Amino acid sequence: MSKKLRRICSSLLIAVALLVIFTPRPVAAAATHAFKAANGTVQVPDHPKRVVAGLYLGQVMALNVHVVGSTQLELANPFLNQSKVKKITDVGTPMSAEAVLKLKPDLIITSNDSDTKKMEKIAPTVEIPYQKTQQFTASMNYFAKLLKRPKQAQAFKQSFRAATKKQVNRLKAAKINRNSSFGVYEMQSSKLYAYGSGFSRGAQAMLALGFKLSKPLQKVDSGAGFKEISVESLPKYQADYMFVTSSSAKGHQDPALVAMQKNPIWKSLTAVKNKHVIELPFNKMYYYDPFATRAQLKLVTDALLKANQ
Structure with missing residues (x-):
């Protein structure tokens, strides 16, 4: 092989290598898990980054999940971290589809069929009837399963036991x-x-x-x-x-x-x-x-x- 031909082959190899390195790779879809809710089985993000939660604001925050939208009554909860609450948008009661859409949520949690029907068009939506979350331990376990936060739930339950004692x-x-x-x-x-x-x-x-x-x-x-x-x-x-x-x-x-x-x-x-x-x-x-x-x-x-x- 001539020197000229070798130079050409070498240049081609370098070009191909650079092309492989700098070609954008497709972004992998976020991992999800199936969750059985009142509105059926929903594919829920394993690690949601932008959650809208109406009635269940406190439950989601207790597991250190980022909430971007909730409702006025829940935002008035005096026991929540107020510095975090100030950054959460009031999406109205009932929830406003327009207000929620602007927040670009990757998960929406509702408590009634009316909100659910509107929210399902925007992002994965889980409807949870009030009766599902009425007892402390059962509620912590339920939301830990929904949000893939078992360690955070265990930590909160431990703090609750210490406060009780x-x-x-x-x-x-x-x-x-x-x-x-x-x-x-x-x-x-x-x-x-x-x-x-x-x-x-x-x-x-x-x-x-x-x-x-x-x-x-x-x-x-x-x-x-x-x-x-x-x-x-x-x-x-x-x-x-x-x-x-x-x-x-x-x-x-x-x-x-x-x-x-x-x-x-x-x-x-x-x-x-x-x-x-x-x-x-x-x-x-x-x-x-x-x-x-x-x-x-x-x-x-x-x-x-x-x-x-």
């Missing part, structure tokens, strides 16, 4: 009987409701501390989870400790709640006589996500200690 020790030191029963009640637009353990209001925190729902409320818990009751029926639904909130007060005394407290039937309740009725602020007891439930451990313990002074 700290408050239990305070209750023991004060000699408060954790075999006592409790109930949670709420005044909504002049209607009184009794709750089971799945609608927050401090119920999950009380269970974690070792208290038990009163037997009548255990029946409510195993049924719909809540029940409208009358003041006249309160003796049937009473408990050793009665936690009361009002969603109607908006920072002021709820007239319906004040009227109930003046009723002779209310005054006849054992918890009232023992000063074991505990009123707690709605805006702090409404939320039931992992951050809220963990914080409520101290809130209810503080209230129990005060009631037993």
